[in-house]
Amino acid sequence: MAYPDDLKYTKDHEWARPNGKVVTVGITDFAQDHLGDVVYVELPKVGEQVKKGEPFGVVESTKAVSELFAPVSGKVVEVNTPLVDGPESINEDPYEEGWMIQVEVDDAKELDGLMTADAYQKFLAESEE
Amino acid sequence: MTDFPKTSPGASGLQLREGLLFEAGTPGRKGASLPAAGVPDVDPAAELPAELLRGEIDGMPELSEPEVVRHFVRLSQWNYGIDSGPYPLGSCTMKYNPKSSEAFARLGGFAQAHPMLPEEDCQGALQLGHELERALSEIAGFAATTLQPAAGAQGELCGLLMIRAYHQARGNPRKKVLVPDTAHGTNPATVTLAGYQAVKLPSGKDGVVEPAAVAAALDEDVAALMMTNPNTLGLFERNVREIADLLHAKGALLYNDGANLNALVGVARPGDMGVDVMHFNLHKTFATPHGGGGPGSGPVGVVEALVPFLPIPTIRKILPHEHGPAHFSLDFDRPKSIGRLRTFWGNFGMWVRAYALIREWGPEGVRKTAQLAVLNASYLRKLLEGDYHLPFSAASLHEVIFSDRKQRDHGVSALDIAKRLIDHGFHPPTIYFPLVVPGALMIEPTETESPEAVEALAAALKAIAREAVEDPKAVQAAPTRTLVRRLDEVRAARQPVLRWKPKAAER
């Protein structure tokens, strides 16, 4: 499983990639593996507000449905709409092609509260489902 | 590689391919035998606005009766039913469906009785309903039972709505319902539908709910605990009485999911254990046919305190003032009722079947059912305990849970085992449930399987366990003897095609 060092991670298995005021969000390799083949993803519209810790969408596989929780608060400025017709990108390339939304953050300090790649892997080892 | 002719019953037969109804036939063909109107031949277009009307529907099939019959006969041959062979699905209680019940349900006075008949014209139907209600209440130990819910899930909703009404009548509906982690998926979904928050309760190390865990989660916001007893691990929830007392002391109620009643009938009664409300599954313990996914029937038994909240109508027996026959009536005058759950009174056709079986069992037969169900499951467990991993050492009742842990070492999963069992001529057990056991195989033979059938099932599972070691690829490739092989379920979900379309409608 891959956990790129330049990303931040949440307990709900989302990742966040900051780029100035804009943060790109997706789900981790662990999450996509756990879900199985993704069949559908429901994403917000550009312009919508998301709040840290609250659901912003849904990802569905043949065996499970999971909510997607926002790692930061802010306004959605970009949505990866090709995912709707090609949800398999989430399985094949969760950190690049499988990106989900881009959020213009209200408060960049929110990212400090998220886990590093090391901390996330430790968290996974401890949770051991 | 397993040598099939020697180790499994029968040989592959001839199954004929068949397309969709809509792909066959030809314009002008008709399969119906219809009467003439026998009244003036009025043209609707002359009397009604054109925009309200339609002509013949494009895409409807045009087939003769022989073509229709052949179509469905061929389709039926692709199916496996309990009449084909053992169907050991855990928690589903797939037992033999009595043939006499099918005949009884088809009696003209039952099959053609209209639900809105004046009461004097349907006393037989109401009497049967009353007698079934009395029998179910006695079997499970309740003051009264509603026959209205359509199936188990609706029975759960009925039970929770009654719990809600009970608390509401006391001034506070409360907020939470405790649900053990071994519960069936419908339980938490029903909790939410009933307006409560589902709070997960972890089971103890040996698979049952511990009173300490209940006490820790219990407060004045808890309306009820939803338990399945025996639980989905096949274990009796031995702390049930203590848990009921804890709940009652806090004013909360105990709901029992009666899906596993087959282990208890005639031996113990949930109503005697402190359970306040329980749903029955007539399509499980009481052998009404599963029909490829329904219809079921989910009566709900309640203690005296919940009787006022039963859905309307109930069936009332009116004893005569003088010496005349009893009269049966639908009682709608119940001001505290949770209301109606159905268009009419319940799945009467399933009431007839369940009633017939209970009458044929008699009190001794009811008890024998649970005893033999548990005997069969215990025997199967003994036969297989060397070949499959047993996650719980405690004695199980009418079903046994194994896991695929041993086979996983060779790359063979519960799914592979299930599919290979099909090649041996058996329907697979329940797999991957309950969730607390990874790679679970939940096997429930039921009491209608002979010892030989149980032994044959065990022999097939033993053969698969051996094959998992010697030739795991063969197991992973299963099934190989069926009409179709493993399906692409991802494609079905990613590109949903849920109907046939006429050519003109295609994009």
Place this chain on the structure above:
Amino acid sequence: MRYHPHTDADVRRMLAAVGAPSLEALFASIPEGLKLKRPLRLPDAIDEHALGDYLAGLAGKNRAAPPFLGAGAYPHHVPAAVDQLLLRSEFYTAYTPYQPEVAQGTLQAIFEFQTFVCLLTGLEVANASMYDGATACAEAALLALRLHRERRKVVLSRALHPAYRDVVHTYLVPGGAEIELVPYDAKTGRTDPAVLARALDAKTAIAILGSPNFFGIVEDVKSAAAAAHAAGALLGVAVTEPLSLGMFAGPGDLGADIAMGELSSFGNGLNYGGPGVGFFAAREAFLRQLPGRLCGETVDLDGRRAFVLTLSTREQHIRRENATSNICTNNGLCALAATIHLAILGKAGLRELALVNWRRAHYARHALGGGRFSGPGFNELVVPADGAALARARERGLVPGLPLGRFYPELEGQLLTCVTELHDRARIDSLVEALRG
């Protein structure tokens, strides 16, 4: 007991293998204090023949001859072929098709059922069936409320079947949604679209009409749909008598978003009101909100077309704020019966049977002086009938209809009568004579 194969010798042998001294010992995990210490108080076991006699006696106390009753359940002829096919073990003794490789018969039949429902309703997707029409109606309300969480109102026509309205109420109580009733027009028996429009606002999630409604009158669905959409709400149409769709336009063709109701008129007897077979169809956009099971087409490893239950995660959905239905069962065998009957009727037969019903009801309506309501009916009509008329009908051995006063106090003295292909002209004439006096 014939369904218990085990002989005493079998039991002894198996107990020895398990290491238990007796059958009772197998229940050691149940605390003694919780066990039943007495025999169950049930009638003694009875043999098949005696039971058959007893049940024939009970069945004999019910009227089987077709009454002039509809009100949500319609007497129709079920062809013999339907029941004989239904009695094929592989259909009725099969479980839910979770192992599709050994259930392609059930699954293909469900796919055909879903197709029929789409053809009848004019909508794009349909599920594998529901418990009955009233619960399907409640599910439509729940879907609309899920879709627009900020809208908490459901508008129902008072002409919608009273039981359907009651069940919607039962299902909506926990979530706290509001139900508003819209009156029907006293002259036409229809819901007036202008009156409906006044009840719709930004708080309305869905408006639901019956069509034909409880009085057997076909509603102006097109105008109602326009009114609903103008308010940003959905329009649901409940169909209790689907045979009407053999000659009347499908709700989807008239702008409805959801069509649901009861399909028992096809292939299923009356069975004293159950089991039924509910149906649920909607626009494609609502696919992921649909309650119940769905069967979809796919391929197997060898590329062969096959069918499988799909999108099943919606069913086990345990997202609390977004609870979808908890429904587990579809009414598989009843749906199969409807599918077989529809296949037998086919394109021409469906319309022909609908016209027989409409023409006979039309004949009765004219003979009875036109009926209470002027709106377009299918096979039911509302006519005045006082106590004397009802008594005359009774003397002729007829059940003339359902007195409406119990459900609509303003319609005291009115009778809801249903005429189908089971009522020949002579019988209709007898009814007419009785009611006219």
